[in-house]
Amino acid sequence: MEMPVTATATVRPQAMREGLPAALLLAPFALVFLLFFLAPAAQTFYLSLTESSLTRTSAFVGLANYATLVQDPSFWASLGTTFYFALLTVVPLTALGLVMALLVHRFVRVQGWLQGAFFLPYVLPISVMTLIADWMLQPSSGVINHLVGGQRAWLSDVHWALPVVAIGTVWWTVGFNMLMLLAGLRNIPAELYEAAALDGARGFTLFRAITWPALKPVVGTALLLQLIASLKVFGQTYILTSGGPYNTSRVTLHYMYETAFTQSDAGYAAAVAMAFMLVVIALSLLARAVAKRAA
Amino acid sequence: MNNRSQLGWTIAAVTAAVLLALLWAFPLLWAASTALRPEHETVSSVFHWLPQTWTLDAFRTTLSAGNMPRWLFNSALVSLLVTLVTMALSLCAAYAFSQLRFRGRGLLFGLAMLAFLLPFEALLVPLFRTMHQLGLINSYAGLVLPQVVSPVVIYVFKQFFDAIPADFREAAVMDGANPLRILWSVYLPISGNIVWAMAIVTFIGAWNNFLWPFIIVTSNEMMTIPLGLTQTYDAFGVRYAQLMAAALLGALPVALAYIAFQRRVTQGFLAASGLKG
Numbered sequence: 001m002e003m004p005v006t007a008t009a010t011v012r013p014q015a016m017r018e019g020l021p022a023a024l025l026l027a028p029f030a031l032v033f034l035l036f037f038l039a040p041a042a043q044t045f046y047l048s049l050t051e052s053s054l055t056r057t058s059a060f061v062g063l064a065n066y067a068t069l070v071q072d073p074s075f076w077a078s079l080g081t082t083f084y085f086a087l088l089t090v091v092p093l094t095a096l097g098l099v100m101a102l103l104v105h106r107f108v109r110v111q112g113w114l115q116g117a118f119f120l121p122y123v124l125p126i127s128v129m130t131l132i133a134d135w136m137l138q139p140s141s142g143v144i145n146h147l148v149g150g151q152r153a154w155l156s157d158v159h160w161a162l163p164v165v166a167i168g169t170v171w172w173t174v175g176f177n178m179l180m181l182l183a184g185l186r187n188i189p190a191e192l193y194e195a196a197a198l199d200g201a202r203g204f205t206l207f208r209a210i211t212w213p214a215l216k217p218v219v220g221t222a223l224l225l226q227l228i229a230s231l232k233v234f235g236q237t238y239i240l241t242s243g244g245p246y247n248t249s250r251v252t253l254h255y256m257y258e259t260a261f262t263q264s265d266a267g268y269a270a271a272v273a274m275a276f277m278l279v280v281i282a283l284s285l286l287a288r289a290v291a292k293r294a295a
Numbered sequence: 296m297n298n299r300s301q302l303g304w305t306i307a308a309v310t311a312a313v314l315l316a317l318l319w320a321f322p323l324l325w326a327a328s329t330a331l332r333p334e335h336e337t338v339s340s341v342f343h344w345l346p347q348t349w350t351l352d353a354f355r356t357t358l359s360a361g362n363m364p365r366w367l368f369n370s371a372l373v374s375l376l377v378t379l380v381t382m383a384l385s386l387c388a389a390y391a392f393s394q395l396r397f398r399g400r401g402l403l404f405g406l407a408m409l410a411f412l413l414p415f416e417a418l419l420v421p422l423f424r425t426m427h428q429l430g431l432i433n434s435y436a437g438l439v440l441p442q443v444v445s446p447v448v449i450y451v452f453k454q455f456f457d458a459i460p461a462d463f464r465e466a467a468v469m470d471g472a473n474p475l476r477i478l479w480s481v482y483l484p485i486s487g488n489i490v491w492a493m494a495i496v497t498f499i500g501a502w503n504n505f506l507w508p509f510i511i512v513t514s515n516e517m518m519t520i521p522l523g524l525t526q527t528y529d530a531f532g533v534r535y536a537q538l539m540a541a542a543l544l545g546a547l548p549v550a551l552a553y554i555a556f557q558r559r560v561t562q563g564f565l566a567a568s569g570l571k572g
Contacts, residue, residue, distance in 0.1 A: 021474040022397040029388040030403070036422065036441040037410055043421035049377045054420075055427050102311045110312075116557065117546045120323070123553045123560065124546045127524035131542040133534050135329065143325060146342050168397045169320060176564065183565055203304045225568070232416055235505045239525050253416050260420045261510070269420050277417040284412050287528070 047270035065271035097177025119175035184218030224287035320429035389452030492563035
């Protein structure tokens with residue numbers, strides 16, 4: 001009978017003694033978190049059930065917005081464009097990141113320079129990339145057309161617009177993948193290589209026997225993180241092509257933005273946001289499950 | 296045989312390294328080569344890799360015409376405020392989550408970590424409405440506030456605090472110091488590296504944030520650099536020397552921050568991605 005009483009007696013006062021300071025320390029964060037994260041998250045769901053303009057909520061319409069959504073060809077087209085962009089970026093960004101990581105890892109003496117060259121674009125604002133890309137791709141005096149010949153207007157070309165935005169994105173963001181994979185490479189114990197080298201393994205054999213198996217989980221994580229990042233594309237296409245030509249580069253977030261801010265249809269935009277959120281969350285959970293299984 | 300194939304690999308690797316490094320440096324070098332020319336050379340019918348006349352005119356015009364200085368100021372102010380507030384909020388919250396025992400701790404922490412899953416992009420519409428209700432559209436407060444909610448920073452700090460041996464804190468608790476004091480004088484001094492790393496990463500992130508300013512800013516005077524740079528056609532017309540000068544000026548602060556703190560920046564980005572630094 002004595003035991004439980006003593007146990008609670010020691011735990012309780014501590015929880016009470018620390019409850020107040022904890023509340024004080026957490027209050028500022030809790031306030032901004034509630035106002036600018038939790039409430040908007042709940043509101044997105046609520047708005048999606050209403051007919052609302054950008055600033056006014058009018059009527060509760062149940063699932064009507066969702067009923068419209070599943071039959072909205074513009075929404076599906078934007079989702080298709082988003083996945084096409086993911087297709088153009090996810091594997092190239094991961095593969096190239098791996099090549100760069102291997103090179104930085106190998107050339108130890110110049111690794112600062114090499115890593116700097118590959119990573120620097122990642123810390124630059126998106127519009128620095130888009131300004132330079134726009135200039136390089138300029139039809140009459142751009143350096144790309146000077147090199148390949150012709151006067152192609154890349155960014156208003158139905159076939160080329162999204163691929164060139166993807167190439168710009170690869171230049172801009174590959175540094176992050178390189179960094180992740182480089183960290184993975186550095187975590188491989190040197191003894192593994194030494195042992196394999198004693199067995200006479202060299203070059204590509206060494207890569208296949210030691211590096212690749214050890215790095216596989218990191219590559220998996222990189223692929224899935226990149227997939228999520230690529231699905232969130234908006235700025236690049238919005239700035240470089242405005243979604244054109246003929247909406248062929250209008251991605252889902254762009255469609256959501258237009259619906260909410262140009263057409264002031266916040267209710268429907270919230271439904272688009274919910275659908276988008278669902279896709280991203282599903283893939284994030286998948287990413288986590290895969291990473292856990294690999295680890 | 297073996298040696299020869301190894302030599303082949305070495306040559307391939309050197310070639311790849313040199314080519315990729317050049318390819319990755321090229322856009323910025325080309326922007327610089329363009330920005331250092333007089334405007335008429337950018338539309339000249341004869342192609343030149345380097346300026347025929349070297350000049351800083353484009354930089355001068357960019358800084359004096361349009362709102363470039365104002366955008367730089369806005370970006371610096373907003374990024375500094377975001378960084379300071381994020382660090383203060385996150386350190387306090389992480390310390391409470393890591394070191395204090397209170398009811399609802401697990402629930403609150405789990406809720407905060409939910410933000411990892413929900414993409415910020417999906418919250419834009421209600422966030423805009425909230426800002427509208429608070430009267431914060433097109434204001435510095437409106438620009439800063441949503442950016443200080445950074446659960447990933449809390450997560451990184453909490454993990455760091457979790458790893459600190461308990462005797463560190465117990466000695467201070469015995470002395471009767473209050474939690475804020477313990478955080479300030481016991482935990483903060485030994486967390487210097489990670490706080491710096493996260494602060495720099497937060498600063499770079501805020502400096503580069505395009506989406507939120509794009510939504511909340513409605514006038515040219517309140518724009519930050521990433522947003523302002525998309526308006527440069529209006530400010531300068533299609534003048535590529537000036538556009539490239541503007542791009543390079545907008546890139547300079549973050550590029551310098553990266554070059555100066557390369558190690559910390561990479562450590563911070565890795566920590567923020569949930570992987571170890």
